[in-house]
Amino acid sequence: MSETTNRPYHHGDLRHALIDTALAMLAADQNWTFTLREVARRTGVSHAAPYKHFRDKEALLRELARIGFVQLGQSMAQAMSADTFSVREKFVAAAQACIDFAIHNPGLYRLMFSSDADKTIDSQLHDAAMNTFGLLLRLLEEGQRDGSFRPIAMSAQAAASWAQVHGLAMLAINHQLLEEKVGVAPIPAALEVLLDGMCCGVSNQQKP
Amino acid sequence: MSETTNRPYHHGDLRHALIDTALAMLAADQNWTFTLREVARRTGVSHAAPYKHFRDKEALLRELARIGFVQLGQSMAQAMSADTFSVREKFVAAAQACIDFAIHNPGLYRLMFSSDADKTIDSQLHDAAMNTFGLLLRLLEEGQRDGSFRPIAMSAQAAASWAQVHGLAMLAINHQLLEEKVGVAPIPAALEVLLDGMCCGVSNQQKP
DNA sequence: GCTCCATGTTTACAGGAGAAACTTATACAG
DNA sequence: CTGTATAAGTTTCTCCTGTAAACATGGAGC
Numbered sequence: 274m275s276e277t278t279n280r281p282y283h284h285g286d287l288r289h290a291l292i293d294t295a296l297a298m299l300a301a302d303q304n305w306t307f308t309l310r311e312v313a314r315r316t317g318v319s320h321a322a323p324y325k326h327f328r329d330k331e332a333l334l335r336e337l338a339r340i341g342f343v344q345l346g347q348s349m350a351q352a353m354s355a356d357t358f359s360v361r362e363k364f365v366a367a368a369q370a371c372i373d374f375a376i377h378n379p380g381l382y383r384l385m386f387s388s389d390a391d392k393t394i395d396s397q398l399h400d401a402a403m404n405t406f407g408l409l410l411r412l413l414e415e416g417q418r419d420g421s422f423r424p425i426a427m428s429a430q431a432a433a434s435w436a437q438v439h440g441l442a443m444l445a446i447n448h449q450l451l452e453e454k455v456g457v458a459p460i461p462a463a464l465e466v467l468l469d470g471m472c473c474g475v476s477n478q479q480k481p
Numbered sequence: 482m483s484e485t486t487n488r489p490y491h492h493g494d495l496r497h498a499l500i501d502t503a504l505a506m507l508a509a510d511q512n513w514t515f516t517l518r519e520v521a522r523r524t525g526v527s528h529a530a531p532y533k534h535f536r537d538k539e540a541l542l543r544e545l546a547r548i549g550f551v552q553l554g555q556s557m558a559q560a561m562s563a564d565t566f567s568v569r570e571k572f573v574a575a576a577q578a579c580i581d582f583a584i585h586n587p588g589l590y591r592l593m594f595s596s597d598a599d600k601t602i603d604s605q606l607h608d609a610a611m612n613t614f615g616l617l618l619r620l621l622e623e624g625q626r627d628g629s630f631r632p633i634a635m636s637a638q639a640a641a642s643w644a645q646v647h648g649l650a651m652l653a654i655n656h657q658l659l660e661e662k663v664g665v666a667p668i669p670a671a672l673e674v675l676l677d678g679m680c681c682g683v684s685n686q687q688k689p
Numbered sequence: 690g691c692t693c694c695a696t697g698t699t700t701a702c703a704g705g706a707g708a709a710a711c712t713t714a715t716a717c718a719g
Numbered sequence: 720c721t722g723t724a725t726a727a728g729t730t731t732c733t734c735c736t737g738t739a740a741a742c743a744t745g746g747a748g749c
Contacts (some may be wrong), residue, residue, distance in 0.1 A: 308736065309736080426670065432667035433672075437644050441648060447612075454611075456634060466640075526727095
């Protein structure tokens with residue numbers, strides 16, 4: 274049995290090489306002009322070689338998106354791993370980690386959330402996305418259990434949190450969080466507003 | 482002086498015809514496969530004709546986005562025009578109008594918010610977007626003046642509201658508000674959570 | 690060593706963006 | 720009313736992309 278299930282013969286490991294090149298291109302080019310031929314060119318193979326590893330361009334993009342969800346999950350998990358944090362602090366840390374991920378990798382983030390309807394068909398991609406989403410759900414559970422968050426329908430809090438973070442991320446990477454519109458530090462400020470609606474008891478008012 | 486500044490000679494009004502065709506294509510095709518040549522074809526002119534009216538494809542797209550912001554502004558303004566509504570009700574109505582707009586015209590909505598950095602260079606587009614954003618600011622002002630909304634930095638509430646609505650819209654049109662994740666009516670539920678954080682006094686708890 | 694087949698390459702084709710050269714018809718001057 | 724400049728539209732061309740098909744190659748297993 275070979276070392277990995279997908280090890281090409283000639284190149285050594287073209288599949289992974291293509292993925293690495295593509296991820297690097299996504300991270301470098303803000304312009305989101307992603308061509309399969311360019312990926313092949315930079316990997317040093319002919320423009321038709323990728324088709325031996327991915328059915329079409331979309332298949333590669335879906336794999337990139339899947340990896341993106343795994344990476345995002347890792348970033349968020351690490352951000353909220355400190356046990357000394359309160360749930361509220363963990364929430365802010367995870368949200369900020371997600372938005373930072375988007376800002377540092379806008380092409381990949383856009384790709385992850387630009388589904389073509391058939392995303393649900395790719396079960397691996399779907400699973401990766403659900404796993405990352407699960408981090409949020411578990412945090413909300415923890416918050417409701419220890420009384421930090423209000424005991425309302427968790428799906429409502431999940432929808433609100435997710436939309437808030439995703440909205441901030443999308444606006445940030447599209448350079449639409451201009452100071453003239455939303456002030457100097459819109460992201461922490463917006464998260465505080467949301468948390469005031471989710472948290473119990475003392476509504477942690479904005480700092481002066 | 483001619484009736485309008487941009488009246489073509491041969492076709493009659495090719496510029497507007499192209500815009501109309503393009504808007505119709507955006508509304509019809511969920512797939513977001515927008516080619517200039519297809520626009521020309523459906524308008525009944527050669528594929529090079531559009532270049533007499535738009536410098537390039539992006540120029541047409543920017544104009545479509547500008548029109549989109551005007552339309553969105555109209556929808557939102559109409560939704561919150563009823564004087565009998567409370568500020569909170571107006572907020573929900575405007576937010577729902579925005580999300581409905583996105584759902585009914587996902588291609589156009591995506592286009593409006595997929596800036597290519599040079600969006601700020603197009604002053605007409607920028608102005609249109611700022612005008613629509615101004616509706617939100619005025620609503621927040623009204624809410625703070627009459628004591629409905631907490632008297633915190635308005636830019637924070639603006640960022641939170643905008644991100645929430647935009648996030649819900651983006652998730653909705655990408656079919657990512659799956660019931661398994663966020664329940665059956667995630668949009669009103671998420672808006673209520675946010676409003677609980679923005680409103681003063683009685684925190685309008687979730688309905689049972 | 691010989692053969693098979695996964696992994697490559699070359700070639701080909703349809704279609705898009707956009708530039709350049711050419712054509713047409715309208716507005717306006719005289 | 721005629722001639723002409725020019726806006727508006729067409730044809731043609733180049734370069735690019737995605738993708739299919741035919742061909743080449745080299746390592747795996749007999």
